[in-house]
Amino acid sequence: xxxxxxxxxxxxxxxxxxxxxxxxxxxxxxxxxxxxxxxxxxxxxxxxxxxxxxxxxxxxxxxxxxxxxxxxxxxxxxxxxxxxxxxxxxxxxxxxxxxxxxxxxxxxxxxxxxxxxxxxxxxxxxxxxxxxxxxxxxxxxxxxxxxxxxxxxxxxxxxxxxxxxxxxxxxxxxxxxxxxxxxxxxxxxxxxxxxxxxxxxxxxxxxxxxxxxxxxxxxxxxxxxxxxxxxxxxxxxxxxxxxxxxxxxxxxxxxxxxxxxxxxxxxxxxxxxxxxxxxxxxxxxxxxxxxxxxxxxxxxxxxxxxxxxxxxxxxxxxxxxxxxxxxxxxxxxxxxxxxxxxxxxxxxxxxxxxxxxx
Amino acid sequence: xxxxxxxxxxxxxxxxxxxxxxxxxxxxxxxxxxxxxxxxxxxxxxxxxxxxxxxxxxxxxxxxxxxxxxxxxxxxxxxxxxxxxxxxxxxxxxxxxxxxxxxxxxxxxxxxxxxxxxxxxxxxxxxxxxxxxxxxxxxxxxxxxxxxxxxxxxxxxxxxxxxxxxxxxxxxxxxxxxxxxxxxxxxxxxxxxxxxxxxxxxxxxxxxxxxxxxxxxxxxxxxxxxxxxxxxxxxxxxxxxxxxxxxxxxxxxxxxxxxxxxxxxxxxxxxxxxxxxxxxxxxxxxxxxxxxxxxxxxxxxxxxxxxxxxxxxxxxxxxxxxxxxxxxxxxxxxxxxxxxxxxxxxxxxxxxxxxxxxxxxxxxxxx
Numbered sequence: 138x139x140x141x142x143x144x145x146x147x148x149x150x151x152x153x154x155x156x157x158x159x160x161x162x163x164x165x166x167x168x169x170x171x172x173x174x175x176x177x178x179x180x181x182x183x184x185x186x187x188x189x190x191x192x193x194x195x196x197x198x199x200x201x202x203x204x205x206x207x208x209x210x211x212x213x214x215x216x217x218x219x220x221x222x223x224x225x226x227x228x229x230x231x232x233x234x235x236x237x238x239x240x241x242x243x244x245x246x247x248x249x250x251x252x253x254x255x256x257x258x259x260x261x262x263x264x265x266x267x268x269x270x271x272x273x274x275x276x277x278x279x280x281x282x283x284x285x286x287x288x289x290x291x292x293x294x295x296x297x298x299x300x301x302x303x304x305x306x307x308x309x310x311x312x313x314x315x316x317x318x319x320x321x322x323x324x325x326x327x328x329x330x331x332x333x334x335x336x337x338x339x340x341x342x343x344x345x346x347x348x349x350x351x352x353x354x355x356x357x358x359x360x361x362x363x364x365x366x367x368x369x370x371x372x373x374x375x376x377x378x379x380x381x382x383x384x385x386x387x388x389x390x391x392x393x394x395x396x397x398x399x400x401x402x403x404x405x406x407x408x409x410x411x412x413x414x415x416x417x418x419x420x421x422x423x424x425x426x427x428x429x430x431x432x433x434x435x436x437x438x439x440x441x442x443x444x445x446x447x448x449x450x451x452x453x454x455x456x457x458x459x460x461x462x463x464x465x466x467x468x469x470x471x472x473x474x475x476x477x478x479x480x481x482x483x484x485x486x487x488x489x490x491x492x493x494x495x
Numbered sequence: 496x497x498x499x500x501x502x503x504x505x506x507x508x509x510x511x512x513x514x515x516x517x518x519x520x521x522x523x524x525x526x527x528x529x530x531x532x533x534x535x536x537x538x539x540x541x542x543x544x545x546x547x548x549x550x551x552x553x554x555x556x557x558x559x560x561x562x563x564x565x566x567x568x569x570x571x572x573x574x575x576x577x578x579x580x581x582x583x584x585x586x587x588x589x590x591x592x593x594x595x596x597x598x599x600x601x602x603x604x605x606x607x608x609x610x611x612x613x614x615x616x617x618x619x620x621x622x623x624x625x626x627x628x629x630x631x632x633x634x635x636x637x638x639x640x641x642x643x644x645x646x647x648x649x650x651x652x653x654x655x656x657x658x659x660x661x662x663x664x665x666x667x668x669x670x671x672x673x674x675x676x677x678x679x680x681x682x683x684x685x686x687x688x689x690x691x692x693x694x695x696x697x698x699x700x701x702x703x704x705x706x707x708x709x710x711x712x713x714x715x716x717x718x719x720x721x722x723x724x725x726x727x728x729x730x731x732x733x734x735x736x737x738x739x740x741x742x743x744x745x746x747x748x749x750x751x752x753x754x755x756x757x758x759x760x761x762x763x764x765x766x767x768x769x770x771x772x773x774x775x776x777x778x779x780x781x782x783x784x785x786x787x788x789x790x791x792x793x794x795x796x797x798x799x800x801x802x803x804x805x806x807x808x809x810x811x812x813x814x815x816x817x818x819x820x821x822x823x824x825x826x827x828x829x830x831x832x833x834x835x836x837x838x839x840x841x842x843x844x845x846x847x848x849x850x851x852x853x854x855x856x857x858x859x860x861x862x
Contacts, residue, residue, distance in 0.1 A: 191773070192772045192773060192775070193769070193772045193773060299710075299711075300710040300711050301711040301712070302711070302712055303711060303712040303713070304709055304711045304712060304713075304714050304715075304719075305711065306715075307715070330710065333711075333712070334706070334707050334709075334710055334711060334712050335706050335707075335710065336710050337676060337706075337710060337727075337730040337734075338672070338704060338706055338707060338708050338709060338710065338723065338726065338727045338730065339672065339673060339674075339675060339676040339677070339704050339706065339727060339730050339731060339734070340674065340675045340676060340704065340706050342676055342730075342733075342734060342737075343678075343679065343734075343737065343738060344737050344738075344776055344777055345773065345776055346737055346766075346769055346770065346773040346776055346777060347676075347730075347733050347734060347737050349769055349773070350729075350730075350733045350762075350765060350766055350769060351710060351730055351733070353729070353761075353762075353765055354710070354726035354727075354729045354730060355709070355710045355711065357722070357725075357726050358708075358709035358710065358711055358714070358719075358723060358726055359709075359711060361714065361718075361719050361722050361723070362709070362711070362714055362715075362719065365714070365715065365716050365718055365719055366715060383761075383765055385760075385761040385764055385765070386758060386761045386762070386765070388757070388761075388802070388807065389725075389755075389757030389758040389759075389760075389761055389800070389811070390722075390725070390757075390758065392757045392800040392801055392802050392808075393722055393725050393755050393757060393758070393798070393800065394722050395801060396798055396799075396800070396801045397718050397721045397722055397798075397830075398718065399801075400561075400829070400830055401561055401717060401718040401721065402718075403561070404561065404716055404717055404718055405716055405718060413803065426765075426768055426769075428761065428764050428765035428768050429764050430764055430767070438810065439761075439764075441807075442807055442810075444803060444804070458772055459768075
């Protein structure tokens with residue numbers, strides 16, 4: 138097939154707008170923080186999770202002259218809505234504000250980042266939606282930021298990183314999940330680290346490829362934590378979207394987790410169903426990177442092992458270089474499943490997408 | 496998992512003779528057994544300070560186990576002592592009862608592995624190896640593992656060379672939670688010496704790396720500690736591949752013990768996918784990451800993955816390779832897998848023969 142294989146009107150659940158530099162956020166910071174940025178010479182908060190020049194961070198042809206990918210609403214729109222004919226894009230901004238150590242500074246920069254997304258992206262293209270970036274450094278500040286941004290119905294999700302200071306299930310985070318539930322916002326957990334701990338439980342790895350590979354175990358730990366601590370017993374309406382998590386690790390992880398749940402459930406009595414049942418009810422995963430072999434039959438088998446047609450969400454992960462050509466959905470998905478993950482699964486996940494925004 | 500097995504009920508073993516090699520059997524080598532092989536200085540030190548693992552508790556574990564000693568309730572010897580500390584009782588309850596022809600001993604604590612005091616680890620590893628030889632002398636079905644003080648690469652290599660050629664030793668023994676990921680340079684002397692001695696390196700889940708058990712800090716529950724062993728194993732395999740140790744030692748063989756295996760195919764796929772983009776960073780790799788997995792890794796069965804659909808388990812086993820999977824019981828621990836019922840019934844006879852014994856006999860050169 139030479140034509141672009143697209144799902145017209147798809148909801149692209151993972152698109153990354155780039156912040157060019159800290160200066161771009163200055164108009165959205167108050168005087169104190171603006172002065173701080175200038176006086177302290179702070180010009181970059183780029184995260185080590187995505188080294189700017191790494192091949193995985195952007196496909197070469199998606200970089201502009203200065204090497205920055207996804208630098209404007211128009212560039213992103215041309216690719217996502219133009220070439221791929223998607224109808225909606227959810228913007229997940231990965232600028233490293235979640236790594237800051239000062240909770241005050243983190244709160245100020247999250248506010249600035251979310252306001253920047255509104256002004257430079259959401260206001261420029263009505264097909265765009267976004268996630269609220271929150272300062273996990275301080276739970277009260279995080280809830281404040283959700284309350285502040287949730288009024289704008291174009292924010293459809295709350296966004297945190299996969300690797301945190303402490304596991305996400307821990308009880309002091311629960312006010313955040315209550316706020317998510319209150320406002321119909323899924324908790325989106327995206328690949329990346331706040332770098333409070335080594336990115337592996339065996340210390341700091343040598344190579345970047347190990348850092349990126351370690352994201353999948355990072356997601357597994359968070360899934361175990363959210364379930365074991367009882368988050369879903371307390372917040373039955375909470376949905377969690379694992380974004381850029383990879384997909385094929387899920388069955389193997391659940392087999393092991395399910396087996397130990399059978400043997401050890403007395404330790405966590407509020408986990409009253411098998412983990413895979415909880416996962417099917419509460420978790421969704423975006424499809425890129427789809428970490429199966431290229432062979433369509435292997436892809437088919439990997440999907441079958443998930444035992445759920447509801448769990449995957451369409452996502453290009455633009456501009457990260459996860460696939461070649463236009464194969465946002467890898468070969469091996471049936472036409473019906475392609476359609477389902479592109480439209481109905483995202484609509485069932487993101488309550489706010491069903492509204493006429495604004 | 497805690498069904499009582501009477502030690503005498505089946506003294507004649509099973510009716511249909513199946514050759515079973517148990518690749519994960521845990522002898523309890525008491526500190527008293529090791530005493531003759533420790534200097535007076537270290538003996539006094541142990542009496543005074545004990546082992547100090549890289550966590551806070553001086554006795555016991557960071558996460559309390561769900562049963563005493565994490566053992567089967569029926570594995571406590573009637574004559575007293577800790578589970579698997581009484582050779583005669585475990586012969587009856589385990590080796591004879593199941594008709595096991597060979598069992599690889601993987602001693603856990605007290606062996607000093609991962610202790611904060613590396614010199615103490617060096618002394619205790621050697622003593623643990625001497626203590627195992629006492630048992631192999633009394634029970635020829637048992638095989639020893641060369642316990643190495645893995646945080647000291649040079650001392651570990653010396654311990655391996657000291658044991659090389661002794662047919663009582665079947666493998667080199669490490670734990671999965673090392674202070675750095677197992678591919679890192681500090682561990683290379685271990686792999687060099689293991690290859691030189693023609694011994695596979697068995698890496699058993701557990702240990703304390705000194706780092707939090709997740710990349711988001713410490714989890715709350717023992718059940719998470721148990722699931723996290725599989726995440727640590729993923730990181731470990733990734734490190735060994737990416738650091739290029741299999742290019743340096745093409746004959747190096749790694750056995751993943753009690754790490755599970757359901758995650759292994761997906762890890763290979765993920766690494767292959769990333770390698771396609773990032774191979775410029777790791778030019779020392781000569782083939783796709785999953786090829787290294789196929790060529791250099793073996794897995795043991797317990798804790799046997801339990802899939803919702805039994806066909807999926809067979810599929811995963813086929814992806815790994817029926818010639819790479821080796822039966823293990825984990826005796827005497829609570830999550831012990833019974834040799835008679837743990838493997839999927841739909842395996843062919845040939846597959847059963849390989850998994851129960853053939854693969855292990857070939858790898859460990861047991862005949």
